[in-house]
Amino acid sequence: MRPLREGTMSSTTPSASRITPLVRGFKGQCPNCGGRGIFAGLNDLAPHCPTCRFSFVREEGYWLGAMIVIMALVIIIFGTWTIGGLLLTWPDVPWTMLTGVGIALNIVVPFTLYGWSKTIWVGLDLTFNPAQAEEFTPETPTDG
Template sequence: MANLSLITAVARGLRKRCPRCGGKGIFRSWGQLKDACPTCGYTFVREEGYWVGAVIVNTAVAMVSFFVLFIGTILLTLPDIPWALLLGIALGSMGLIPVVFYPTSKTLWMSLHVHFNPGADTL
């Protein structure tokens, strides 16, 4: 397999595609991957602890989104900061973004794994 470029890897991950072939339909349900890619057969069954990286990616995206929304709201509303609105934005973003981004964090993590470890296609 040719080495996957970082841009291609990130694009496949963000579009929830197979990290090896870019095929669609790799999710059985919300956040639950099929055992293998229906297009190329790339296996998604991984060792225990593999998905911790996806959790870290998900947490990082949630935190960055929170800080952008938090600081952006403060800067846009200075000098009278609406604290109730800010609390709603904070709670909403930290509650909603990790749930919405969960499947994408899995495919993004796998795509980065394939990019940085091109010879480790299967276990």
């Protein structure tokens, strides 16, 4: 494994592959450390990972990449549904049912999988741009 640039931080071990952050993103884990509990809601990530304190928003406009990921997911799911439906029902294709369910998928999928697309995007970004030291939120003492 090649050494990290100065100022970079990674929780990966030498045996971990370069695509480990992307795999973790697909699993819905923190792409940096693999920690869980990173979702604040169905489509919202917490501001940072509760385990390693990695800040998920790396720069302004960062979630544009997640929007591209969700569009790709919608296209893949819709295409799979349409082609699968055609192949399974040929020659008597139920066009109305295929169209109705396809439209429903195009409406429902972006709202239900957008949070997951964010973890995939962060994982994809970390695959090519390792985390920098300044991207980790320092722990703040709790009042009490």
